[in-house]
Amino acid sequence: xxxxxxxTTVNGDPVEYLCESEQTLLDCLRDELDxxxxxxxxxxxxxxxxxxxxxxxxxxxxLVLGVEAEGKEVETIEGMAQGxxxxxxxxxxxxxxxxxxxxCTPGVLIAAKALLAKNPDPTETQVRYWLAGNLCRxxxxxxxxxxxxxAAAEMRGA
Amino acid sequence: xxxxxxxxxxxxxxxxxxxxxxxxAGGTDLLVQIRSRILNPDVxxxxxxxxxxxKITKDTSGYTIGAAVTxxxxxxxxxxxxxxxxxxxxxxxxxxxxxxGRASLxxxxxxxxxxxxxVPAMIAAGAVATIAGPKGTRTLPVEDIMLAxxxxxxxxxxxxxSFKIPARxxxxxxxxxxxxxxxxxxxxxxxxxxALALDAGGTCTAARxxxxxxxxxxxxxxxxxxxxxxTKVDDAALAKLxxxxxxxxxxxxxKRGTVEFRIDVAGTLAKRVAKIALERARKV
Numbered sequence: 001x002x003x004x005x006x007x008t009t010v011n012g013d014p015v016e017y018l019c020e021s022e023q024t025l026l027d028c029l030r031d032e033l034d035x036x037x038x039x040x041x042x043x044x045x046x047x048x049x050x051x052x053x054x055x056x057x058x059x060x061x062x063l064v065l066g067v068e069a070e071g072k073e074v075e076t077i078e079g080m081a082q083g084x085x086x087x088x089x090x091x092x093x094x095x096x097x098x099x100x101x102x103x104c105t106p107g108v109l110i111a112a113k114a115l116l117a118k119n120p121d122p123t124e125t126q127v128r129y130w131l132a133g134n135l136c137r138x139x140x141x142x143x144x145x146x147x148x149x150x151a152a153a154e155m156r157g158a
Numbered sequence: 159x160x161x162x163x164x165x166x167x168x169x170x171x172x173x174x175x176x177x178x179x180x181x182x183a184g185g186t187d188l189l190v191q192i193r194s195r196i197l198n199p200d201v202x203x204x205x206x207x208x209x210x211x212x213k214i215t216k217d218t219s220g221y222t223i224g225a226a227v228t229x230x231x232x233x234x235x236x237x238x239x240x241x242x243x244x245x246x247x248x249x250x251x252x253x254x255x256x257x258x259g260r261a262s263l264x265x266x267x268x269x270x271x272x273x274x275x276x277v278p279a280m281i282a283a284g285a286v287a288t289i290a291g292p293k294g295t296r297t298l299p300v301e302d303i304m305l306a307x308x309x310x311x312x313x314x315x316x317x318x319x320s321f322k323i324p325a326r327x328x329x330x331x332x333x334x335x336x337x338x339x340x341x342x343x344x345x346x347x348x349x350x351x352x353a354l355a356l357d358a359g360g361t362c363t364a365a366r367x368x369x370x371x372x373x374x375x376x377x378x379x380x381x382x383x384x385x386x387x388x389t390k391v392d393d394a395a396l397a398k399l400x401x402x403x404x405x406x407x408x409x410x411x412x413k414r415g416t417v418e419f420r421i422d423v424a425g426t427l428a429k430r431v432a433k434i435a436l437e438r439a440r441k442v
Contacts, residue, residue, distance in 0.1 A: 022192070043190075044190045044194070045254075045257055048256055054259075057259040058256050062189075063257075064185065065202075067161050067163075068206075111255065111256070114255075132254055132255070132343050133255050133256045133257065134254075
Protein backbone atom coordinates (compact mmCIF):
# COMPACT_ATOMS: atom_id res chain seq x y z
CA UNK A 1 0.00 0.00 0.00
CA UNK A 2 1.46 3.33 -1.04
CA UNK A 3 1.87 5.88 1.67
CA UNK A 4 -0.27 8.99 1.74
CA UNK A 5 1.46 12.24 0.88
CA UNK A 6 0.01 14.82 3.24
CA UNK A 7 0.42 18.56 2.79
CA THR A 8 -0.61 20.58 5.78
CA THR A 9 0.30 23.55 7.97
CA VAL A 10 1.79 23.10 11.43
CA ASN A 11 2.23 26.14 13.63
CA GLY A 12 2.00 28.38 10.59
CA ASP A 13 4.67 26.51 8.59
CA PRO A 14 3.77 24.53 5.48
CA VAL A 15 4.88 20.91 5.97
CA GLU A 16 4.65 17.65 4.09
CA TYR A 17 4.92 14.10 5.32
CA LEU A 18 4.32 10.54 4.18
CA CYS A 19 2.13 8.32 6.34
CA GLU A 20 0.35 5.00 6.44
CA SER A 21 -3.45 4.97 6.71
CA GLU A 22 -3.23 3.60 10.26
CA GLN A 23 -0.92 6.31 11.56
CA THR A 24 -2.60 8.86 13.79
CA LEU A 25 -1.90 12.56 13.58
CA LEU A 26 -0.07 12.13 16.90
CA ASP A 27 2.19 9.48 15.32
CA CYS A 28 2.86 11.78 12.38
CA LEU A 29 3.67 14.79 14.54
CA ARG A 30 6.03 12.80 16.74
CA ASP A 31 7.57 10.28 14.34
CA GLU A 32 7.50 12.06 10.98
CA LEU A 33 7.89 15.71 12.01
CA ASP A 34 9.86 15.28 15.27
CA UNK A 35 7.36 17.45 17.12
CA UNK A 36 7.37 15.50 20.37
CA UNK A 37 5.56 18.03 22.57
CA UNK A 38 2.19 16.31 22.20
CA UNK A 39 2.33 13.15 24.31
CA UNK A 40 0.82 9.72 23.95
CA UNK A 41 -0.98 8.84 27.16
CA UNK A 42 -4.00 6.59 26.80
CA UNK A 43 -4.38 6.38 22.98
CA UNK A 44 -8.13 6.33 23.45
CA UNK A 45 -9.11 9.98 23.78
CA UNK A 46 -9.48 9.93 27.56
CA UNK A 47 -6.36 11.71 28.85
CA UNK A 48 -5.90 14.73 26.57
CA UNK A 49 -2.08 14.58 26.62
CA UNK A 50 -2.05 14.60 22.81
CA UNK A 51 -4.32 17.67 22.48
CA UNK A 52 -3.74 19.87 19.43
CA UNK A 53 -5.82 22.36 17.49
CA UNK A 54 -7.01 21.61 13.97
CA UNK A 55 -8.42 24.67 12.22
CA UNK A 56 -8.74 26.18 15.70
CA UNK A 57 -10.70 23.22 17.07
CA UNK A 58 -9.40 21.34 20.12
CA UNK A 59 -9.03 17.61 19.43
CA UNK A 60 -7.09 14.59 20.61
CA UNK A 61 -4.47 13.95 17.94
CA UNK A 62 -4.55 10.22 18.84
CA LEU A 63 -8.15 10.15 17.54
CA VAL A 64 -7.33 11.78 14.20
CA LEU A 65 -5.68 9.96 11.31
CA GLY A 66 -2.54 11.61 9.98
CA VAL A 67 -4.03 11.64 6.51
CA GLU A 68 -7.01 13.65 7.80
CA ALA A 69 -4.71 16.64 8.40
CA GLU A 70 -4.47 17.23 4.63
CA GLY A 71 -5.07 20.91 3.93
CA LYS A 72 -5.70 21.78 7.59
CA GLU A 73 -4.02 24.16 9.99
CA VAL A 74 -2.56 22.27 12.94
CA GLU A 75 -1.35 24.03 16.09
CA THR A 76 0.78 22.24 18.67
CA ILE A 77 2.55 23.18 21.88
CA GLU A 78 5.71 23.90 19.85
CA GLY A 79 3.98 26.96 18.38
CA MET A 80 2.88 28.43 21.69
CA ALA A 81 5.94 30.42 22.77
CA GLN A 82 7.15 33.17 20.46
CA GLY A 83 10.90 32.52 20.27
CA UNK A 84 12.21 32.87 23.82
CA UNK A 85 9.06 34.56 25.04
CA UNK A 86 6.67 32.21 26.76
CA UNK A 87 2.93 32.46 26.23
CA UNK A 88 1.23 33.97 29.32
CA UNK A 89 -0.31 30.55 30.07
CA UNK A 90 3.14 28.92 30.04
CA UNK A 91 4.54 31.65 32.30
CA UNK A 92 1.64 31.33 34.76
CA UNK A 93 2.04 27.55 34.86
CA UNK A 94 5.62 28.08 36.01
CA UNK A 95 4.68 30.80 38.53
CA UNK A 96 1.91 28.67 40.04
CA UNK A 97 3.96 25.45 39.88
CA UNK A 98 1.09 23.93 37.93
CA UNK A 99 3.13 20.98 36.74
CA UNK A 100 5.31 18.21 38.09
CA UNK A 101 6.17 15.44 35.66
CA UNK A 102 4.99 17.47 32.69
CA UNK A 103 3.41 14.73 30.60
CA CYS A 104 -0.04 16.31 30.69
CA THR A 105 1.22 19.89 30.47
CA PRO A 106 1.41 20.42 26.68
CA GLY A 107 -2.15 19.13 26.31
CA VAL A 108 -3.45 21.21 29.20
CA LEU A 109 -1.80 24.34 27.80
CA ILE A 110 -3.22 23.82 24.31
CA ALA A 111 -6.67 23.11 25.77
CA ALA A 112 -6.47 26.21 27.98
CA LYS A 113 -5.38 28.32 25.02
CA ALA A 114 -8.42 27.11 23.06
CA LEU A 115 -10.68 27.99 25.99
CA LEU A 116 -9.31 31.52 26.35
CA ALA A 117 -9.60 32.13 22.60
CA LYS A 118 -13.31 31.33 22.90
CA ASN A 119 -13.97 32.75 26.35
CA PRO A 120 -11.41 35.25 27.70
CA ASP A 121 -13.17 35.49 31.07
CA PRO A 122 -14.15 31.97 32.15
CA THR A 123 -15.45 31.10 35.61
CA GLU A 124 -13.58 28.50 37.62
CA THR A 125 -16.39 26.02 36.89
CA GLN A 126 -16.06 26.67 33.15
CA VAL A 127 -12.31 26.08 33.34
CA ARG A 128 -12.81 22.81 35.21
CA TYR A 129 -15.41 21.49 32.77
CA TRP A 130 -13.41 22.57 29.72
CA LEU A 131 -10.31 20.81 31.04
CA ALA A 132 -12.18 17.67 32.18
CA GLY A 133 -10.63 15.80 29.25
CA ASN A 134 -7.07 16.58 30.39
CA LEU A 135 -5.95 14.20 33.10
CA CYS A 136 -3.12 15.03 35.50
CA ARG A 137 -1.87 12.33 37.83
CA UNK A 138 0.57 14.34 39.94
CA UNK A 139 -0.03 18.06 40.50
CA UNK A 140 -3.77 17.83 40.85
CA UNK A 141 -6.05 20.34 39.29
CA UNK A 142 -6.20 23.30 41.69
CA UNK A 143 -2.88 24.79 40.64
CA UNK A 144 -3.67 24.25 36.97
CA UNK A 145 -7.03 25.96 37.32
CA UNK A 146 -5.50 28.85 39.27
CA UNK A 147 -2.80 29.30 36.63
CA UNK A 148 -5.37 29.37 33.84
CA UNK A 149 -7.54 31.89 35.71
CA UNK A 150 -4.51 34.08 36.41
CA ALA A 151 -3.32 33.94 32.80
CA ALA A 152 -6.82 34.81 31.60
CA ALA A 153 -6.86 37.86 33.90
CA GLU A 154 -3.45 38.99 32.64
CA MET A 155 -4.44 38.48 29.00
CA ARG A 156 -7.59 40.55 29.54
CA GLY A 157 -5.41 43.29 31.01
CA ALA A 158 -7.25 42.96 34.32
CA UNK B 159 -6.06 -0.76 5.99
CA UNK B 160 -6.97 1.55 3.13
CA UNK B 161 -8.19 5.13 3.70
CA UNK B 162 -10.63 6.63 1.22
CA UNK B 163 -12.25 10.04 1.25
CA UNK B 164 -14.97 10.08 -1.41
CA UNK B 165 -16.61 13.38 -2.29
CA UNK B 166 -19.92 11.97 -3.53
CA UNK B 167 -22.57 9.82 -1.88
CA UNK B 168 -22.42 7.36 -4.80
CA UNK B 169 -18.67 6.85 -4.45
CA UNK B 170 -19.08 6.34 -0.69
CA UNK B 171 -21.82 3.72 -1.02
CA UNK B 172 -19.78 1.87 -3.66
CA UNK B 173 -16.80 1.71 -1.28
CA UNK B 174 -18.97 0.74 1.68
CA UNK B 175 -20.62 -2.08 -0.26
CA UNK B 176 -17.27 -3.90 -0.27
CA UNK B 177 -16.10 -6.33 2.39
CA UNK B 178 -14.61 -4.97 5.60
CA UNK B 179 -15.50 -1.33 5.07
CA UNK B 180 -16.24 1.05 7.94
CA UNK B 181 -17.50 4.61 8.00
CA UNK B 182 -15.23 7.24 9.53
CA ALA B 183 -16.96 10.40 10.76
CA GLY B 184 -15.33 11.86 13.89
CA GLY B 185 -13.41 8.68 14.67
CA THR B 186 -13.80 8.98 18.45
CA ASP B 187 -15.18 5.44 18.65
CA LEU B 188 -13.86 3.92 15.41
CA LEU B 189 -10.19 4.76 15.91
CA VAL B 190 -10.29 3.50 19.50
CA GLN B 191 -11.82 0.22 18.35
CA ILE B 192 -9.27 -0.19 15.57
CA ARG B 193 -6.40 0.49 17.96
CA SER B 194 -7.72 -1.98 20.53
CA ARG B 195 -8.20 -4.57 17.74
CA ILE B 196 -11.95 -4.84 18.25
CA LEU B 197 -12.24 -3.86 14.59
CA ASN B 198 -9.86 -4.52 11.75
CA PRO B 199 -11.38 -2.86 8.68
CA ASP B 200 -9.91 -3.27 5.19
CA VAL B 201 -11.17 0.13 4.15
CA UNK B 202 -12.02 3.19 6.21
CA UNK B 203 -14.38 5.48 4.31
CA UNK B 204 -14.11 9.06 5.55
CA UNK B 205 -17.50 10.61 4.77
CA UNK B 206 -16.41 14.15 5.70
CA UNK B 207 -15.48 14.84 2.06
CA UNK B 208 -19.20 14.80 1.26
CA UNK B 209 -20.57 18.31 1.84
CA UNK B 210 -23.99 17.27 3.11
CA UNK B 211 -22.49 15.27 5.99
CA UNK B 212 -20.81 18.40 7.35
CA LYS B 213 -23.57 21.02 7.15
CA ILE B 214 -26.50 22.24 9.20
CA THR B 215 -29.27 23.76 7.10
CA LYS B 216 -32.55 25.23 8.32
CA ASP B 217 -35.80 25.88 6.49
CA THR B 218 -39.48 26.09 7.42
CA SER B 219 -39.69 22.30 7.79
CA GLY B 220 -36.87 22.20 10.33
CA TYR B 221 -33.18 21.36 10.39
CA THR B 222 -31.08 19.02 8.31
CA ILE B 223 -27.97 18.10 10.30
CA GLY B 224 -25.12 16.33 8.54
CA ALA B 225 -24.18 13.00 10.10
CA ALA B 226 -20.57 14.14 10.66
CA VAL B 227 -21.32 17.59 12.14
CA THR B 228 -19.47 17.76 15.46
CA UNK B 229 -20.91 18.35 18.92
CA UNK B 230 -18.99 21.62 19.14
CA UNK B 231 -20.56 22.78 15.86
CA UNK B 232 -24.05 21.86 17.08
CA UNK B 233 -23.49 24.00 20.16
CA UNK B 234 -22.18 26.94 18.15
CA UNK B 235 -25.08 27.00 15.69
CA UNK B 236 -26.96 30.31 16.09
CA UNK B 237 -30.48 28.87 16.53
CA UNK B 238 -30.32 25.10 17.07
CA UNK B 239 -29.80 25.38 20.86
CA UNK B 240 -32.80 27.71 21.11
CA UNK B 241 -35.08 25.42 19.10
CA UNK B 242 -33.87 22.01 20.30
CA UNK B 243 -31.85 22.58 23.49
CA UNK B 244 -32.32 18.97 24.65
CA UNK B 245 -30.84 17.61 21.46
CA UNK B 246 -27.76 19.81 21.77
CA UNK B 247 -27.39 19.00 25.48
CA UNK B 248 -27.52 15.26 24.75
CA UNK B 249 -24.89 15.55 22.02
CA UNK B 250 -22.67 17.78 24.17
CA UNK B 251 -22.57 15.22 27.01
CA UNK B 252 -20.47 12.89 24.84
CA UNK B 253 -16.91 12.88 26.13
CA UNK B 254 -14.57 15.80 26.70
CA UNK B 255 -14.10 19.13 24.93
CA UNK B 256 -11.57 17.35 22.72
CA UNK B 257 -14.07 14.61 21.84
CA UNK B 258 -16.71 17.27 21.14
CA GLY B 259 -14.37 18.66 18.50
CA ARG B 260 -14.85 15.46 16.48
CA ALA B 261 -17.79 13.37 17.76
CA SER B 262 -20.94 13.39 15.61
CA LEU B 263 -24.62 12.42 15.80
CA UNK B 264 -24.13 9.85 13.05
CA UNK B 265 -21.21 8.26 14.83
CA UNK B 266 -22.90 8.24 18.22
CA UNK B 267 -25.89 6.40 16.75
CA UNK B 268 -23.98 4.02 14.46
CA UNK B 269 -21.47 3.04 17.14
CA UNK B 270 -24.43 1.03 18.37
CA UNK B 271 -24.28 1.61 22.12
CA UNK B 272 -27.62 1.56 23.97
CA UNK B 273 -26.16 4.25 26.28
CA UNK B 274 -25.38 6.80 23.53
CA UNK B 275 -26.39 10.19 24.93
CA UNK B 276 -27.51 11.91 21.75
CA VAL B 277 -29.82 9.08 20.68
CA PRO B 278 -32.75 9.42 23.16
CA ALA B 279 -32.59 13.19 22.58
CA MET B 280 -32.80 12.65 18.80
CA ILE B 281 -35.65 10.16 19.19
CA ALA B 282 -37.58 12.57 21.43
CA ALA B 283 -37.09 15.36 18.90
CA GLY B 284 -38.53 13.12 16.17
CA ALA B 285 -35.30 12.92 14.18
CA VAL B 286 -35.39 10.92 10.94
CA ALA B 287 -32.19 9.67 9.32
CA THR B 288 -31.52 10.03 5.61
CA ILE B 289 -29.72 6.86 4.58
CA ALA B 290 -27.84 6.51 1.30
CA GLY B 291 -27.14 3.10 -0.18
CA PRO B 292 -26.37 1.31 -3.44
CA LYS B 293 -30.09 1.27 -4.29
CA GLY B 294 -30.65 4.95 -3.57
CA THR B 295 -31.78 6.97 -0.58
CA ARG B 296 -34.33 6.08 2.08
CA THR B 297 -35.40 7.54 5.39
CA LEU B 298 -35.82 5.82 8.74
CA PRO B 299 -36.81 7.24 12.15
CA VAL B 300 -33.86 7.20 14.54
CA GLU B 301 -35.66 4.83 16.96
CA ASP B 302 -35.70 2.16 14.22
CA ILE B 303 -31.98 2.25 13.42
CA MET B 304 -30.28 0.57 16.34
CA LEU B 305 -31.59 -2.98 16.82
CA ALA B 306 -29.24 -4.34 19.48
CA UNK B 307 -25.76 -3.51 20.79
CA UNK B 308 -23.50 -2.95 17.71
CA UNK B 309 -26.33 -4.06 15.40
CA UNK B 310 -28.00 -1.57 13.05
CA UNK B 311 -30.85 -1.69 10.54
CA UNK B 312 -28.43 -0.57 7.81
CA UNK B 313 -27.53 -2.96 4.99
CA UNK B 314 -24.24 -3.34 3.09
CA UNK B 315 -23.20 -0.11 1.43
CA UNK B 316 -25.62 2.05 3.42
CA UNK B 317 -24.61 4.98 5.60
CA UNK B 318 -26.40 7.88 7.27
CA UNK B 319 -25.89 11.14 5.39
CA SER B 320 -27.94 13.45 7.62
CA PHE B 321 -30.74 13.76 10.13
CA LYS B 322 -33.94 15.70 9.63
CA ILE B 323 -35.14 17.40 12.81
CA PRO B 324 -38.65 18.84 12.46
CA ALA B 325 -39.34 22.53 13.07
CA ARG B 326 -39.99 23.14 16.76
CA UNK B 327 -43.75 23.47 17.43
CA UNK B 328 -44.99 26.96 18.42
CA UNK B 329 -45.13 26.03 22.12
CA UNK B 330 -42.65 23.19 22.11
CA UNK B 331 -39.75 22.23 24.33
CA UNK B 332 -37.33 19.36 24.72
CA UNK B 333 -34.77 18.22 27.27
CA UNK B 334 -32.29 15.42 27.93
CA UNK B 335 -30.77 14.28 31.21
CA UNK B 336 -28.66 11.29 32.10
CA UNK B 337 -27.70 9.77 35.41
CA UNK B 338 -23.99 9.20 36.02
CA UNK B 339 -22.28 8.75 39.38
CA UNK B 340 -19.87 11.64 38.67
CA UNK B 341 -20.27 15.09 37.13
CA UNK B 342 -18.54 14.70 33.75
CA UNK B 343 -16.81 12.26 31.39
CA UNK B 344 -18.90 9.17 32.04
CA UNK B 345 -21.31 6.79 30.33
CA UNK B 346 -25.04 7.02 31.05
CA UNK B 347 -26.50 4.60 33.62
CA UNK B 348 -29.86 5.87 32.37
CA UNK B 349 -30.57 8.60 29.82
CA UNK B 350 -33.93 10.19 29.06
CA UNK B 351 -35.14 12.60 26.39
CA UNK B 352 -38.57 14.24 26.28
CA ALA B 353 -40.07 16.60 23.71
CA LEU B 354 -43.55 18.01 24.07
CA ALA B 355 -45.84 20.63 22.60
CA LEU B 356 -48.60 22.65 24.26
CA ASP B 357 -51.64 24.46 22.92
CA ALA B 358 -52.31 28.10 23.81
CA GLY B 359 -54.11 26.98 26.98
CA GLY B 360 -51.14 24.92 28.16
CA THR B 361 -52.54 21.47 27.40
CA CYS B 362 -50.05 18.98 26.01
CA THR B 363 -50.93 18.18 22.38
CA ALA B 364 -47.94 16.05 21.41
CA ALA B 365 -45.13 14.30 23.26
CA ARG B 366 -42.26 11.91 22.65
CA UNK B 367 -40.41 10.14 25.45
CA UNK B 368 -37.21 8.16 24.90
CA UNK B 369 -34.95 6.19 27.23
CA UNK B 370 -31.34 5.08 26.82
CA UNK B 371 -29.19 2.49 28.63
CA UNK B 372 -32.19 0.57 30.01
CA UNK B 373 -32.58 -2.01 27.23
CA UNK B 374 -30.61 -3.56 24.38
CA UNK B 375 -31.53 -0.54 22.26
CA UNK B 376 -32.71 3.01 22.89
CA UNK B 377 -36.47 3.01 23.47
CA UNK B 378 -39.31 5.21 22.29
CA UNK B 379 -41.80 4.97 25.16
CA UNK B 380 -45.24 5.37 23.57
CA UNK B 381 -47.08 4.95 26.87
CA UNK B 382 -44.99 7.76 28.31
CA UNK B 383 -46.21 10.09 25.56
CA UNK B 384 -49.82 8.93 26.15
CA UNK B 385 -49.48 9.80 29.84
CA UNK B 386 -48.76 13.42 28.93
CA UNK B 387 -50.93 14.13 25.88
CA UNK B 388 -54.23 15.80 26.77
CA THR B 389 -53.02 16.82 30.24
CA LYS B 390 -51.51 19.98 31.71
CA VAL B 391 -48.46 17.86 32.58
CA ASP B 392 -49.55 18.04 36.23
CA ASP B 393 -48.47 15.71 39.05
CA ALA B 394 -51.00 13.04 38.08
CA ALA B 395 -49.72 12.98 34.49
CA LEU B 396 -46.12 12.89 35.67
CA ALA B 397 -46.91 9.95 37.96
CA LYS B 398 -48.32 8.08 34.95
CA LEU B 399 -45.23 9.00 32.94
CA UNK B 400 -43.02 7.65 35.72
CA UNK B 401 -44.93 4.36 35.74
CA UNK B 402 -44.78 4.09 31.93
CA UNK B 403 -41.03 4.77 31.85
CA UNK B 404 -40.37 2.14 34.51
CA UNK B 405 -42.57 -0.40 32.74
CA UNK B 406 -40.66 0.10 29.46
CA UNK B 407 -37.24 -0.72 30.96
CA UNK B 408 -35.55 -4.05 30.32
CA UNK B 409 -32.12 -3.26 31.70
CA UNK B 410 -29.13 -5.40 32.55
CA UNK B 411 -27.10 -5.53 35.74
CA UNK B 412 -23.60 -4.23 35.18
CA LYS B 413 -20.85 -2.29 36.90
CA ARG B 414 -22.70 0.97 36.29
CA GLY B 415 -26.03 -0.01 37.84
CA THR B 416 -28.36 -2.81 38.85
CA VAL B 417 -31.65 -3.66 37.15
CA GLU B 418 -33.67 -2.28 40.08
CA PHE B 419 -31.65 0.93 40.27
CA ARG B 420 -31.90 1.60 36.53
CA ILE B 421 -35.68 1.10 36.51
CA ASP B 422 -36.10 3.41 39.48
CA VAL B 423 -33.85 6.09 38.00
CA ALA B 424 -35.63 5.87 34.62
CA GLY B 425 -38.93 6.83 36.26
CA THR B 426 -37.41 9.69 38.23
CA LEU B 427 -35.43 11.02 35.26
CA ALA B 428 -38.48 10.90 32.98
CA LYS B 429 -40.39 13.15 35.38
CA ARG B 430 -37.50 15.58 35.75
CA VAL B 431 -36.88 15.78 32.03
CA ALA B 432 -40.59 16.29 31.28
CA LYS B 433 -40.66 19.18 33.76
CA ILE B 434 -37.71 20.87 32.04
CA ALA B 435 -39.28 20.33 28.59
CA LEU B 436 -42.57 21.75 29.94
CA GLU B 437 -40.83 24.82 31.34
CA ARG B 438 -39.15 25.40 27.99
CA ALA B 439 -42.40 24.90 26.06
CA ARG B 440 -44.13 27.48 28.23
CA LYS B 441 -41.45 30.08 27.54
CA VAL B 442 -41.78 30.03 23.74
